[in-house]
Amino acid sequence: xxxxxxxxxxxxxxxxxxxxxxxxxxxxxxxxxxxxxxxxxxxxxxxxxxxxxxxxxxxxxxxxxxxxxxxxxxxxxxxxxxxxxxxxxxxxxxxxxxxxxxxxxxx
Numbered sequence: 012x013x014x015x016x017x018x019x020x021x022x023x024x025x026x027x028x029x030x031x032x033x034x035x036x037x038x039x040x041x042x043x044x045x046x047x048x049x050x051x052x053x054x055x056x057x058x059x060x061x062x063x064x065x066x067x068x069x070x071x072x073x074x075x076x077x078x079x080x081x082x083x084x085x086x087x088x089x090x091x092x093x094x095x096x097x098x099x100x101x102x103x104x105x106x107x108x109x110x111x112x113x114x115x116x117x118x
Contacts, residue, residue, distance in 0.1 A: 032061070040106055051103055058099060062092075 040050075 040103075040110070050107065051100060054103055055096070055100065058096070 036054075
């Protein structure tokens with residue numbers, strides 16, 4: 012019988028959480044109670060909250076005294092986050108556009 016380490020269990024839990032989150036996000040878009048701009052604002056707010064949670068969690072998981080590689084300044088971090096947020100907004104707009112096309116009555 013294979014023995015699982017704490018690292019294996021953590022990795023599995025993080026993957027399961029990511030897959031579940033993505034599945035829930037897509038399902039939520041399909042049955043969304045809001046329209047257009049209101050929906051995008053709601054999604055943007057939730058993504059920001061989740062992003063903050065992930066940053067706090069990753070900080071707790073990192074061993075003391077280690078550093079992560081990445082942008083070195085807070086300005087670079089903000090620019091990177093804004094770029095990612097814009098890509099997410101564009102993806103959300105594309106998904107909502109496809110949903111509207113499906114709902115539009117055929118002429």
